[in-house]
């Protein structure tokens with residue numbers, strides 16, 4: 001039998017009320033299969049009410065332009081020091097070649113992020129280097145959507161060049177950046193950040209930079225790195241901060257918004273040993289990721305309607321299952337993915353459109369190609 005408290009929280013959610021933080025924690029603490037099933041069914045119903053049955057996907061390419069990074073996040077298997085084995089730094093021609101290939105394969109988006117490399121400067125300026133990255137893509141492909149540079153990269157450029165966050169965001173936007181990846185959020189709790197990513201921007205700075213982007217007209221995504229050392233309370237507090245950030249953007253009439261929420265479960269296979277040992281496993285626990293997926297739909301769905309699982313982290317079968325737990329989008333083709341695959345993820349590094357479409361069809365739900373901002377793409381997919 002379904003627990004009465006669970007039942008009444010779910011009933012209120014179905015009536016359109018926002019769930020409180022304590023209710024969210026309570027749902028995440030459920031272990032009984034009937035209660036968990038009721039949470040899943042509610043998340044699935046809310047998904048249907050809020051965004052319908054269609055499952056969207058985007059044809060995009062990831063370009064991680066370098067893995068040289070000054071920071072040492074405890075979950076990161078991607079970063080290298082200069083001169084170390086496996087280090088790389090793409091030149092302009094390589095970036096253009098990857099972009100050209102992506103466009104030939106039907107991409108509507110390039111997602112570009114990289115390590116924090118203090119040598120990445122032109123005439124001593126970081127911002128000039130990042131602008132050149134943008135221009136390298138936009139000069140030849142002005143209509144391609146450039147989803148680029150995390151809040152951490154914005155702070156890095158601002159720090160290196162002595163600029164404000166607004167100055168950096170505006171300059172990148174003027175050069176051609178179209179939206180901001182909501183990465184580097186990890187868990188928005190400074191106690192957890194001290195262990196996961198002590199050199200990264202803190203919670204307040206992350207929120208400040210994303211809110212500044214919204215104010216200046218750049219939409220962002222939002223993410224959570226789940227399934228490591230964080231508690232249910234810290235997960236819900238993270239969701240609460242994202243919900244407030246979106247409410248603030250809406251109340252202020254900012255032109256930029258959070259377009260989607262993505263759960264990124266921790267993959268520890270190749271991650272640095274201390275954190276891997278502390279977490280005690282190499283791959284995500286699918287059941288935990290699915291329960292969080294459902295609770296996130298119930299908690300955020302009134303404000304952030306699009307929810308995406310990570311096929312890179314969960315594998316395509318896990319991501320397809322998540323479409324029954326509140327997700328309405330299956331993400332992008334990526335074409336190449338380095339950051340998670342280097343951590344030992346099972347999902348692979350690229351996905352064919354047909355594989356995504358088949359996964360969606362297996363649930364008897366319609367698919368739709370979308371652009372980065374969730375507008376339908378109606379043109380025919382170009383063959384490679």
Ligand code: SF4
Pocket residue numbers: 069070071072073076077078079114115116152197
């Ligand atoms: S997660 Fe990003 S900032 Fe942290 S070490 Fe890896 S590349 Fe650097």
